[in-house]
Amino acid sequence: MRYLIALMLFLSLPNAWAEVTLTVLDQDNLPVADAVITVPNQSMSTPDKIAVMDQIDESFVPRVLVVQKGQYVSFPNSDDIRHHVYSFSKPKSFEIKLYKGTEIAPILFDEPGLVVLGCNIHDDMIGYIIVADNALAFKTDENGQVNLPVKKGDTVSLWTERTLQGINAALPITITGEEEQRITMELLPPPLDMMDHGSMTKGFGKSKWSY
Structure with a gap:
């Protein structure tokens, strides 16, 4: 939409x-x-809407998220356990230490490219954010x-x-x-x-x- x-x-x-x-x-x-x-x-153009990369059943949901350069993404943790989300990707390197729930502020993705997500606690959790160059x-x-x-x-x-x-x-x-x-x-x-x-x-x- x-x-x-x-x-x-x-x-x-x-x-x-x-x-x-x-x-x-x-x-x-x-x-x-x-x-x-x-x-x-x-x-x-960059949407005003904040995109969502959730964590459900120890998986990133959706596995692949498409956003525009300059868009914010929130990372709610809908699991009953804590996750530690991180990325070393050049367009957006960041870390959200152990947390659950929705208390984490959205993160700005202001450079285009591929951002690969992982979890420091669950090695098999992999997700991708494609940041389109408008x-x-x-x-x-x-x-x-x-x-x-x-x-x-x-x-x-x-x-x-x-x-x-x-x-x-x-x-x-x-x-x-x-x-x-x-x-x-x-x-x-x-x-x-x-x-x-x-x-x-x-x-x-x-x-x-x-x-």
Whole structure:
């Protein structure tokens, strides 16, 4: 919903095409959820809304969160146990020491890039925040699908934690102009914790982000 206004404005521009439904599949023809598609040439203002990266059942929820540069993110802990959230990523290095509940103030993410999250208490807790550089960015759903406001010949970038060449890589995708476009990628298997939570979601191309 946070991109709805920007999407409507874009579709009203001259020469804009209708939405393209992009479906991302792995080599086993399974949908890739939580892949982030960025439309570099379409600007997006920073939302006033505070984004939320929760902690539920010893997992970051959502596993992948997309925000805009300059947006705040809150980190509530909905578990009955304490967590110790941290990141060493270059766009945003921070630490929230042992806590639970919602008493922690939101954190500003003011540099674009990939932020990898961990928990000092639970080593298997991994989450990702993609900080878009005020560009339209969308996330594929559980069916590996996303609707994009693009036209034929546009190039978008695709990121998923499962790419073969590393977590920092992004794959350029050229839009064919068809109403529905399918992309099949050779990927690493989904992490076990993703499969446990019903999400079937190292990269192709030149690395865009560092952490």
